[in-house]
Amino acid sequence: MTRGNAAAREELDGWRLAAVDLVKVHRQGGAEVRALDGVTVSFGAGRFTAVTGASGSGKSTLLHCLAGVDVATSGRVLLGGQELSGLTERALTRVRRDRVGFVFQAFNLLPQLSAERNITLPLDLAGRDVDRELFEHLVGVLGLGDRLGHRPGELSGGQQQRVALARALIGRPDVVFADEPTGNLDSRSGGEVLAFLRESVRELGQTVVMVTHDPVAASYADRVVALADGKVVRDQDNAPARRRDGGVAR
Template sequence: MTATLPTAVDIAARAVDVWKVYGSGEAQVIALHGVSVELQRGQFTAIMGPSGSGKSTLMHCLAGLDTVTRGEVYVGDARVTGLSDRALTDLRRDKVGFIFQQFNLLPTLTAEENILLPLAIAGRKPDRDWFDTVIDTVGLRDRLKHRPTQLSGGQQQRVACARALVARPEVIFADEPTGNLDSRSGAEVLSFLRNSVRDFGQTIVMVTHDPNAASYADRVIFLADGRVVDELRDPSAEAVLDRLKRLDVTAAQLADGAVDGAV
C-alpha cells in the first residue's frame, strides 16, 4: 500500500534547499549545506547532531531569527525568506512561540504577567478558558503571583512553556529547554511539551543534545556538518544514542571528503 504523503496543510514549517554561510574567503564557514526538511503539524520533532552540526542555526532560520544565504523557509503558508523586519516581527509574534534554555523571564513581573506578556505586547486579550487550561496543564495555579526569583528553575521553565503556548502559535521552537534543569524538572517540562502535542495538537520543534530528551519526540532529525544525514521515528533514548555515535563517524567523513559547492 502506498504511504500518504503530507500535504502543505499538514506542514507547520519547512526549509527548502537552505544554505547559511558566515564570513567569506578563507574565513568562510558553511553552517548549513542545502538543507531541505518538512516539519509536520501536530508533531514533536527533535533536531540533534554533534557540536557545530548546524542544529541551532537551522532552528533559528526556521523561526525567522536568522536569515538564510540561499533557499527558502516557510512557517505554515507564510514565506519567511525576504520578509521585512516589521513583517518578521509580526510573524514571530503571531505564528511562532519560543522556549529558550535561559527562560528569559522579566524579573519584575509575576508568573502570570510573564505568561501574558506576548499577548499584551500584541494588544490581544487572552482567551481565559484556554489560559486556565494551559495553567492547569503546567501545574502553576498556585504560583501565578510569584516572581521568577521565587520560583525554582523547573517552575520558571514551565512559565516559559506556558508563555509560548498561551498565544496558540502555529509552531513552538525550543532551544535546549532542559539544559539548565535537573533531571526531575527536565522530565516535567518534557512531559508538558509531549502532552501539549498529544492533547492540544501543538507543533513542537526542539534542539537538544540529550538522547533522553529526544526520546519524548515523535521524530528525531540528525544533522552532521550542516547536512541532514538521518532521522528516527518513535525514538528511544538508546536508539538515539546509537545514531549519535554513528554521526561522529559520518561527520568526519563529510569533513574529509565532501565538496561544498558554490553558494
C-alpha cells in the same frame, strides 16, 4: 532512514513548517563556514520533532532560520504557507510575535513581572485578548496556580521553565521552538518539561520543534532529525517516547 532533498520536497504536503535547500554561510576572518549546507526538511502539524547533532552541526542555526530569528544565505523557509525569505525585519518581528512560541534554556522571563504577567506578555504586546479558558488549562496542567503572583526570582528553575512553556503556548502559535529547554534543569524537572511538551502535542495539537544534544530528551519526540556538518544525515520516526523513569510517555 535518510531522506534526500528530492524526496523531502515531495513530502511537503501536510506540513506546518518547511525549509527548502537552506544554506547559511558565516564568515570567520577570511574563511567561509557553511553552517547549513542545502538542508531540506519539513515538519508536520501536531508533531514533536527533535533536531539533534554535535556542537557545530548546524542544529541551532537551523532553528534560528526556521523561527525567523536569523536569515539564511539562500533557500526558502515556509511557515504555514507563508514564505519568510525576503520579509522585512518588521514583518519577521510580527511573525515571531504572532505565529511562533519560544522556550529557551535560560527561561528568558522578565524579572520584574509576575509569573502571570510573563505568561500573558506576548498577547499584551500584540494587543490581543487572553483566552482565559486556555490560560486556566495551561496553569492547571503546569501546576502554577499558586505561583502566578510570584516573580521569577521567587521560583525554582523548573517552575520558571513551566512559566516559559505557558507563555509559549498562550497565543496558540503555529509552531513552538524549544532550544535545549532542559539544559538548566535537574532530571526530574527536565522530565516534567519534556512530558508537557508531548502533552501539548497530544492535547492541543501543537507542533513542537526542539533542538537538543541530549538523547534522553530526544527520546520524547515523535521524530528525530540529526544534523552533521550542516546536512541532514538521519531523519526517522521514534519508537514510543520513554520518560526518564522508564515508563512510556503518553
